[in-house]
Amino acid sequence: MKSFHFNRSARIIKRNEFVYLSNKGQKLKNEHFIAAVGPGRSNITRLGITVTKKIGCAATRNRIKRFTREYFRLNRHRIQGNWDINIIARQKASAISSKIAFSSLEKLFDDLAKESNYKEYIIDFY
RNA sequence: GGAGCAGGCCAUACGAUCGUCGGGUCAUUUAAGUGAUCCGGAGGAAAGUCCGAACACCAUAGAGCAGGGUGCUCCAUAACGUGGAGUCGCGGCAACGCGAAGGAAAGUGCAACAGAAAGUAUACCGCCGGCAGGAUUGGGCAGGCUUGAUGCCUGUCUGUUUUGCCGGUAAGGGUGAAACGGUGCGGUAAGAGCGCACCAGUUUUUCGGGUGACCGGAAAAGCUUUGUAAACCCCACCUGGUGCAAGACCAAAUAGGGAAAUGUUUGAGGGCUGCUCGUCCGAGUUUCCGGGUAGGUCGCAAGAGGUAACGGGCAACUGUUACCCAGAGAUGAAUGAUCGUAGUCCGGUUCAGAGUAAUCCGGACCGGAAACAGAAUUCGGCUUACGGACUGCUCCGGCC
RNA sequence: GUCCCCAUCGUCUAGCCCGGUCCAGGACACCGGCCUUUCACGCCGGCAACAGGGGUUCGAAUCCCCUUGGGGACG
Numbered sequence: 243m244k245s246f247h248f249n250r251s252a253r254i255i256k257r258n259e260f261v262y263l264s265n266k267g268q269k270l271k272n273e274h275f276i277a278a279v280g281p282g283r284s285n286i287t288r289l290g291i292t293v294t295k296k297i298g299c300a301a302t303r304n305r306i307k308r309f310t311r312e313y314f315r316l317n318r319h320r321i322q323g324n325w326d327i328n329i330i331a332r333q334k335a336s337a338i339s340s341k342i343a344f345s346s347l348e349k350l351f352d353d354l355a356k357e358s359n360y361k362e363y364i365i366d367f368y
Numbered sequence: 369g370g371a372g373c374a375g376g377c378c379a380u381a382c383g384a385u386c387g388u389c390g391g392g393u394c395a396u397u398u399a400a401g402u403g404a405u406c407c408g409g410a411g412g413a414a415a416g417u418c419c420g421a422a423c424a425c426c427a428u429a430g431a432g433c434a435g436g437g438u439g440c441u442c443c444a445u446a447a448c449g450u451g452g453a454g455u456c457g458c459g460g461c462a463a464c465g466c467g468a469a470g471g472a473a474a475g476u477g478c479a480a481c482a483g484a485a486a487g488u489a490u491a492c493c494g495c496c497g498g499c500a501g502g503a504u505u506g507g508g509c510a511g512g513c514u515u516g517a518u519g520c521c522u523g524u525c526u527g528u529u530u531u532g533c534c535g536g537u538a539a540g541g542g543u544g545a546a547a548c549g550g551u552g553c554g555g556u557a558a559g560a561g562c563g564c565a566c567c568a569g570u571u572u573u574u575c576g577g578g579u580g581a582c583c584g585g586a587a588a589a590g591c592u593u594u595g596u597a598a599a600c601c602c603c604a605c606c607u608g609g610u611g612c613a614a615g616a617c618c619a620a621a622u623a624g625g626g627a628a629a630u631g632u633u634u635g636a637g638g639g640c641u642g643c644u645c646g647u648c649c650g651a652g653u654u655u656c657c658g659g660g661u662a663g664g665u666c667g668c669a670a671g672a673g674g675u676a677a678c679g680g681g682c683a684a685c686u687g688u689u690a691c692c693c694a695g696a697g698a699u700g701a702a703u704g705a706u707c708g709u710a711g712u713c714c715g716g717u718u719c720a721g722a723g724u725a726a727u728c729c730g731g732a733c734c735g736g737a738a739a740c741a742g743a744a745u746u747c748g749g750c751u752u753a754c755g756g757a758c759u760g761c762u763c764c765g766g767c768c
Numbered sequence: 769g770u771c772c773c774c775a776u777c778g779u780c781u782a783g784c785c786c787g788g789u790c791c792a793g794g795a796c797a798c799c800g801g802c803c804u805u806u807c808a809c810g811c812c813g814g815c816a817a818c819a820g821g822g823g824u825u826c827g828a829a830u831c832c833c834c835u836u837g838g839g840g841a842c843g
Contacts, residue, residue: 248387251401255700290700299415301741305704312705315387340705362524 248315254290254326256281263290263328271352274335274346277354278328287321289314290328300338306331309343320355327354333364 254260291310293303300353310329321327329350335343 257700260700292700299598299741304742307701308704312387316705344705 248289248311248318252286252288252313254288254289259326260290260292260328261288263326267326268357269359270350272346272350273333274332274338274343275350276330276332277350278330279354279357280326281324283284287318287323287325287327290326292328292330294331297331302336304350306338306343309338309340310347313347314342317348317351320351322355 254263263278263280267278270277270279289311291307293306295303297306299301310331314327314329329347338346
């Protein structure tokens, strides 16, 4: 039985951590999103979402955040190990629908899963 | 059927699964936390931050000036720049809508270009009079010359015309957004509210209605006054400042540093408002160099609430009684996703009906979707964005 | 969140307070011509803007209101 819980402890909260990820994390791009990934500081994989004001009004930004959070909640188990992931929305995601968002995030998570598994292997190896 | 006006109303509903934030209870745990369960979890605009208040701090929130705001009247309200009812003006055929709507007869400023002249008088053209000069193949008179006569010359009077000067006028004048009441008659040298009649307006007095803005009427004064105050300003009224990042408490960390200037009752400096006064605190304060922390708790969710009846009021609103609710409280920031059913809207296809037709209405099927938009101390408004259905009303067209 | 400020040619700006002289001036850039063997410099000419809407006024870049966009301060 997989767990689909997602509460506050699985989120990136502090500003330092966001800055660290945007400076030093590895970045994966997509049409709608950017994922900045770095090794996790806590013992679980955590998610942070960045949606700037340029993307739209408050309702639009909240919608994007909810889509992203929902997808992460349901697909977290695909990523091995402890990582900090920051999903940054790009400007094309402003008028996105839920289905397109989910398919777009799926592609991104496919890449993420490959990368994470590979890195996990290397870390184990050493 | 079309076009339009006004008003309040709704903001998909229900079920299942997986989640999320707050609170209560239980379990576990030293505690933080974790898990289970129950309850609650966005809007009409939550938005813009344009007003008003509550609340907190600044002295208890002080005085004067400055500054800012409002601006027809009465009422409502905790308050308002808001609302209601009216007045006046403007727009619309109408339903109805809009109006920063006090004062230009307190003062100052401005009115480009054009035009004679732009606000108080002036006089460029024009019209008229007087004086002086010129012209005159208009007319009269006198004198002279000459002749047969007509005639010619000079002077003078009058007329016409013209030039200059002085004066009178404001009827008329390419302009301009705007030109000093309008029309007619009289009057005059020419003209003019110069006089008169009617009309329009203003001021003063007065009568009636209205709480009032104002409305209706009468009389008098020839009084005719340009526009602009969303230009300065005057008048009336309101207004202390800062905003929950207000503010209160707890904890952590480093340092109780160095240099310069100034000051200690003859008072530095600071707070209260921009200035002055007044008042309070008062032994440190300011600048530079160097270093450190930026976490948590409270504020923070229970009434200027809603509905109904009765009473007051045209209404906004308000008094009493009864009932209904206890109704979000996050802080990298919760209220979501998927599926199903029903319903609404939009688009397409098809069938039937009305009609010459455009088109309209109804049924079925398929596809799509909800428009604007997300609490951040809390309320009352305003403004802006936007989907839908309903009710009432107005105008136009057609048929009976 | 609370409170402020700004918007003018492609870019940087003047004009705004106190309305008309402004179909908005200047510099750089761009285009064309002259000069030069050619390029540059220089000279001449041209193109090009008042964020959007409404109001006040005879008249608005300027005054007032609303909206849009951008920027800043505050623990």
